[in-house]
Amino acid sequence: MYPKKIQELLYLIKDKMLRAKGLLRHPDLIVRLARELISSRIAETDGPVLIIHIAESLFVESQYLNYLHKERYGVPITHYSNQERLKKAKHCLGQKLSIKITTSRCGFSDQSSFCHFFKRHTGLTPSEYISSLLPPKAED
Numbered sequence: 001m002y003p004k005k006i007q008e009l010l011y012l013i014k015d016k017m018l019r020a021k022g023l024l025r026h027p028d029l030i031v032r033l034a035r036e037l038i039s040s041r042i043a044e045t046d047g048p049v050l051i052i053h054i055a056e057s058l059f060v061e062s063q064y065l066n067y068l069h070k071e072r073y074g075v076p077i078t079h080y081s082n083q084e085r086l087k088k089a090k091h092c093l094g095q096k097l098s099i100k101i102t103t104s105r106c107g108f109s110d111q112s113s114f115c116h117f118f119k120r121h122t123g124l125t126p127s128e129y130i131s132s133l134l135p136p137k138a139e140d
Contacts, residue, residue: 008057027068030058034065035080042084048107049085051077086121089114094133099126 034054041049054077055062069077085106092102100111108114118126 028072030060030065031068031072031077033058034069034077038077038081039084042081042088042107046105046107049081051081082117082121086118089118089126090129093126093130096130099130102126 037054037057038049038051041054051065052062055065058065066077069075069080073080089102089106092105093099097105099115103111103114106114108117115126118124118129122129124132
């Protein structure tokens with residue numbers, strides 16, 4: 001919890017400096033900062049990362065942030081957020097954490113939602129993904 005607060009304070013200081021120089025309103029910078037915040041919050045916390053909170057941190061509306069991200073990358077910002085959640089989920093499952101713990105660590109309220117999300121994005125259930133990581137069994 002403590003490092004998250006420090007990081008948020010650093011972002012606020014950085015934002016104030018950029019505002020003073022008139023740079024914060026540059027669309028590419030806003031999108032880059034949003035992506036950095038999303039990545040770090042997903043990596044460091046177990047709770048859900050909401051785009052509205054990311055936008056508030058950058059003093060922009062969430063719709064505007066989504067518009068900027070779509071202009072720059074061709075996909076909504078939630079697409080990027082989902083990619084980062086999926087990356088964390090694969091990492092957790094690769095570390096042999098249970099599906100239940102992975103569900104919680106990736107900010108999902110229930111295992112069913114997590115499994116549906118994972119299958120929609122990978123084509124595999126979490127159990128199938130875990131099995132795909134195991135070495136093949138030797139034939140007798």
